[in-house]
Amino acid sequence: MRAKRVVAGMWMATTAAAMAAPPAPVTDKEQAAFFDFYSASHATGGLLRPQFAVTSVKGRRHVSATVDGPAQRAVLPLCRQAREAFDYDAKARRWSAAAPKQLVWVHHGSRCDAQPETPIELLAPLPDMEMLVLIQQHPTLLNNARLLMAGNTSCAPARSRGYRLRALDRARDGLPVLVFENDIGEEARIAVRKSRNELVAWSAVCTAGGR
Structure with a gap:
């Protein structure tokens, strides 16, 4: 009986640790698949620097990527930037485009080339x-x-x-x-x-x- 309790305790501890473990990082194959997908519909014309993210959604590993366009000056000192978003379907092993985003922030420099760590998302058109x-x-x-x-x-x-x-x-x-x-x-x-x-x-x- 004691041995069964020990085994059960070890199983529960292992299961809890597995559930608490962070999802595995994005793989080389997932990144390569993204570059192939993106270049098929975009003229990159230079160095592409996507940002990959791996999160857990309802206990399942979810991989996403974003690509930021050039930052543009709106009214001084407001900056705005388009952000493309993409999701990876692990079962189908393919990427798809998600809803694009618009980012804004305040920057008092002469150019809008210093995006803050947490820019503000624009969810609806505003002047x-x-x-x-x-x-x-x-x-x-x-x-x-x-x-x-x-x-x-x-x-x-x-x-x-x-x-x-x-x-x-x-x-x-x-x-x-x-x-x-x-x-x-x-x-x-x-x-x-x-x-x-x-x-x-x-x-x-x-x-x-x-x-």
Whole structure:
């Protein structure tokens, strides 16, 4: 009986370790397949530098890749950049294009060649000046929104956590939305409107695991 318990304990420990282990990194074959797929539909004309990522989705290994286009100056000091996204089907052993993304950030240099570590994703079309003002004022708007979050049952437990601006969006009623993510992956969507000549936080909606 004792031997069976030891074996069962070892099996459970091994299973738990396997479940906790990170997914295997992208392989040379997966990378080579991506370069073949991409070059078949794109004129690379130079050095291609895709960024590969391997994550676990519902317990399954998921491989993706992104390719960033050239950064462009919008209104000073706003920069924007197109990002192509791709997913790998391990069963079919082939790549496919996912929905492209638009990234924006503020950079005061003469050129937009210094993308930050966490650029802001543009989820809906917004005027350049509106994006710039939202990005510049997002710390103040977040602090003001914490009062709204206190009165919202989905936001209140996490209102004192640290948040970073992850994306800009537009609500169904047309109001611009600041999409924040906190240090445990929860999302807070803060709708903003003008009051006289100032932007004010208007509403807050929070969800767990915003991505």
